[in-house]
Amino acid sequence: MNLQFIKYFVALANTLNFTKASEQVFVVQSTFSAGIKKLEEHFGVKLFERDKRNVQLTPEGELFLPKAMELLKLWNDIEVGFEVKENEPILISFVQNILLDAILESINQYKTAYPFSEVNIVEKKDAELLNLLLNEQLDVLFVDYEIEHENIDFQFITIEKLVFAMNEKHPLSNKKSIPLSILKEEPFIERSFCAMYDELTEKLKEINVKPKKVFTAPNNGTVSTLVASGMGISLMPMPTFKTENVVYLPIEDVPITRDIYLAWNKDLVKRKHNVKNFIEGCVKGL
Structure with missing residues (x-):
């Protein structure tokens, strides 16, 4: 029995999506699917019902899930048991x-x-x-930012991009992307603590656009609520949990981004x- 196949099973049980689950465990989908198949062959039962659109746990899969979680926890406990401080958060x-x-x-x-x-x-x-x-x-x-210190290491993690946020009923909401120049004509809701504010301001100067600011708000939650109510459009990083009635569209011509790093001692x-x-x-x- 390959413990990795158990991890595949738990990931798929949590996501019910082969693409997302394979990404979570860092393998290509063909390898992931083969692992699920071998696990089912090992037990002699189907753990998932799947078709082109849906993935669902079978009764056998439902029965196996808590046992699989328990097995992964046991293995994690074994691993951390070899380190003095592993139980610390x-x-x-x-x-x-x-x-x-x-x-x-x-x-x-x-x-x-x-x-x-x-x-x-x-x-x-x-x-x-x-x-x-x-x-x-x-x-x-x-x-x-990159930390320059002899006792610190760091690693690039991701790129954060600004996107347009607008009410789903806005005339431009069905577009694939939107040029920054529309801020010349649209009521704009500004995020007062935008980390990319300087870059955004510079880009707007370059294309001779002065936004028609109608609100300034300190956080994404407030901005999203104003956008959802149709008060205007805004620019913000793509949120993980999207606000109802709000669509998020990429900037078409001049992407505004920043790098995120992970640093450690x-x-x-x-x-x-x-x-x-x-x-x-x-x-x-x-």
Whole structure:
């Protein structure tokens, strides 16, 4: 029995989608499908009913799922048992202008491989976070800049892009993409803590566009509510959980992006196996 096939099963049971599940465990879909088939052959039962559109657990699959989760937990316990501090939660944080949406995919990659590990999010002022990392009071830190320090390593994680957010009934909502120049004509809802504000301002100057600002709001939730109510359009990073009645469309001509990095203490990662696993889980597949 291959433990990896058990991980495949749990991922597919959670997503009910072969493409998404194979991405979560970092294998191509053909390898993933073959693993599910071998698992079913091993037990002599079908664990999933599937057709071109739907995937569902069979009664046998429903019965096996809690046992599979228990098996993965047992294996995780065995792994962490060989490290003195493995049972301690992983302490993560991110600088204020990084939204959780931007790093959820990276964290989810780790949690798929280690579903029963504990992760604690530390909330501190940006000025304190680097010191916490250097003093080993923080395990990893997500930032939007490269940290140049002899005791810190970092790795590129993802690119965050601004997209248009508009009410689903807006005349442009059926477009595939929208040029930045439409801000000259549309009521604009500004995000007051936009990390890419300077770049956006520069791009607008280049194309001689001054947005017609009608609202300024401090967070994505408030902005999304205003957009959903038809008060105007906005620019924001693509959210993981989309707001009802809002559509999100890419910028057509001048993409506005920033890089997100994961940073960690070089000495700490040598001693804490679970932190090393977290880093490897986040960067795997890049």
